[in-house]
Amino acid sequence: xxxxAKIAVVKRYVEAFDKADLGIIxxxxxxxxxxxxxxxxxxxxxxDAILGFYEGALASGAKLELTGDVRCAGNTVxxxxxxxxxxxxxxxxxxxxxxxxxxxxSMKAYWGM
Amino acid sequence: xxxxAKIAVVKRYVEAFDKADLGIIxxxxxxxxxxxxxxxxxxxxxxDAILGFYEGALASGAKLELTGDVRCAGNTVxxxxxxxxxxxxxxxxxxxxxxxxxxxxSMKAYWGM
Numbered sequence: 001x002x003x004x005a006k007i008a009v010v011k012r013y014v015e016a017f018d019k020a021d022l023g024i025i026x027x028x029x030x031x032x033x034x035x036x037x038x039x040x041x042x043x044x045x046x047x048d049a050i051l052g053f054y055e056g057a058l059a060s061g062a063k064l065e066l067t068g069d070v071r072c073a074g075n076t077v078x079x080x081x082x083x084x085x086x087x088x089x090x091x092x093x094x095x096x097x098x099x100x101x102x103x104x105x106s107m108k109a110y111w112g113m
Numbered sequence: 114x115x116x117x118a119k120i121a122v123v124k125r126y127v128e129a130f131d132k133a134d135l136g137i138i139x140x141x142x143x144x145x146x147x148x149x150x151x152x153x154x155x156x157x158x159x160x161d162a163i164l165g166f167y168e169g170a171l172a173s174g175a176k177l178e179l180t181g182d183v184r185c186a187g188n189t190v191x192x193x194x195x196x197x198x199x200x201x202x203x204x205x206x207x208x209x210x211x212x213x214x215x216x217x218x219s220m221k222a223y224w225g226m
Binding site for chain 2: 003038039040041067068069071072073074075076077078079080091092093095109110111112
């Protein structure tokens, strides 16, 4: 998986929020992926739990805006961004780990209040 | 370990490069820590290997400059920064995981060419 393909997944992720399109989320994660958002909280394990988590996030009207370069390293990407919600903004750094099929195997979101 | 203490470690890390002070690096890492820089490369395991790695980095004259917020989440911090070296600049995101004693147990640096 080359850097361009990894960066494309990050852009699709932003697009999923723009369009509130859960199908994009479905397509980018492995069936047995894990999502820990924020790091330190109980992870969402498996695609059903992950889709449940994102369904709420997309329904909230949250939009994403990249605030710096997407860093590609090994089978991962890390990127800083803003989550813009009605009346609230947070600034996470997310890390995606990809599997051999180019699907996100693990997502960790680093942010706190 | 509260957020202020975690952020203080990041600031000490920047200071270590400013002063080319290996003692600060020694003090912030656990004896059995691991450093993977960049992610995807062979990790440096244990404090001796880690000090060997940083000795070269500090001797190169590299300086660090934070380029965004330090994100605190669970027992971790993630932060974007620039490494400024003679004739070269890279823009990593580093993640530190702390142990119960407030020492860095694992460092991962996300960057690529």
